[in-house]
Amino acid sequence: MSYASEVKKEIVGQESEGCCKFAQLYAMMLFGHCFSLKEIGILTKHKAVAEEYSRLLFEVFGVSVPIITTKGGRYSVYLENKRTCTGIYNCCGYSRPIATTINFENLENDCCKIAFIKGAFLTSGTITNPEKSYHFEISSVCDSIAKGLLSVFRECSDIYNKENFIDHEIYAKLGNRKGIPFLYIKDSQSIETMLALLGADIAAIQLIRTKIGKDIKNNVIRKTNLDIANIGRTADASGKYTEAIKRKLADGSFKNLSPSLQELAMLKYENPEMTLNDLAKKFNLTRSAVNYRLNKLLK
Numbered sequence: 001m002s003y004a005s006e007v008k009k010e011i012v013g014q015e016s017e018g019c020c021k022f023a024q025l026y027a028m029m030l031f032g033h034c035f036s037l038k039e040i041g042i043l044t045k046h047k048a049v050a051e052e053y054s055r056l057l058f059e060v061f062g063v064s065v066p067i068i069t070t071k072g073g074r075y076s077v078y079l080e081n082k083r084t085c086t087g088i089y090n091c092c093g094y095s096r097p098i099a100t101t102i103n104f105e106n107l108e109n110d111c112c113k114i115a116f117i118k119g120a121f122l123t124s125g126t127i128t129n130p131e132k133s134y135h136f137e138i139s140s141v142c143d144s145i146a147k148g149l150l151s152v153f154r155e156c157s158d159i160y161n162k163e164n165f166i167d168h169e170i171y172a173k174l175g176n177r178k179g180i181p182f183l184y185i186k187d188s189q190s191i192e193t194m195l196a197l198l199g200a201d202i203a204a205i206q207l208i209r210t211k212i213g214k215d216i217k218n219n220v221i222r223k224t225n226l227d228i229a230n231i232g233r234t235a236d237a238s239g240k241y242t243e244a245i246k247r248k249l250a251d252g253s254f255k256n257l258s259p260s261l262q263e264l265a266m267l268k269y270e271n272p273e274m275t276l277n278d279l280a281k282k283f284n285l286t287r288s289a290v291n292y293r294l295n296k297l298l299k
């Protein structure tokens with residue numbers, strides 16, 4: 001099962017007030033496959049979404065519609081009776097043949113705004129597994145509906161913050177892919193807030209865990225890279241000093257060095273893995289004093 005399917009499965013079937021049932025169903029229709037005077041229906045690859053839609057149609061409008069499995073393995077729920085379609089369409093506040101805006105009168109209560117986003121996400125949204133990347137998206141049929149959805153998102157963000165005494169703004173943006181407008185969220189904090197808002201608590205906790213895991217992994221990688229770089233630097237420097245000492249021993253200039261430098265140089269020569277810090281400790285010197293003395297060998 002895809003990650004998006006798991007999240008959707010967690011969201012469906014939640015208990016809600018009558019006003020929210022209507023708001024969620026309204027969004028499922030508006031963001032579904034078709035929503036017009038003559039046709040109302042959804043086509044989804046998620047069985048749980050088809051069942052939720054069918055359940056809400058019955059609970060809100062008393063209409064019973066069968067779920068049909070298509071040859072491509074999708075689930076379709078279509079209202080075929082034109083009179084029923086017109087009745088529901090009008091009830092949502094529309095009279096023109098095709099709905100091109102969100103009717104905000106259907107979302108007057110705060111609870112209904114959240115239910116509306118839930119419905120939009122169920123029929124037209126997707127979310128990427130946080131193990132791979134952070135991406136939440138809801139596509140819509142036209143720009144004005146996408147813009148309307150963005151304003152509902154902002155309102156919901158405020159509602160959530162007020163209820164939880166926090167200040168997590170949901171950074172949602174609008175995009176367009178091959179002529180299809182969509183709303184998307186890329187930052188993990190906003191996706192986390194969004195999941196909590198939609199009642200997908202398990203997914204929200206999972207996301208937090210993944211984030212912590214990624215942070216630990218990144219820190220380990222950063223630390224390892226740093227260690228490797230340091231080992232590399234020590235090895236390079238050691239090689240440099242060893243060569244210089246060998247040269248001085250060969251040309252006889254080694255004995256001209258001060259006795260303390262000779263001692264330091266021989267220790268380094270015999271123990272090339274010793275760092276400046278190790279040598280400093282051994283000779284009771286500062287690191288920079290050791291560095292200064294060893295650099296004399298290079299001259």
Ligand SMILES: [Zn+2]
Binds near residue numbers: 018019020109110111
């Ligand atoms: Zn409500």
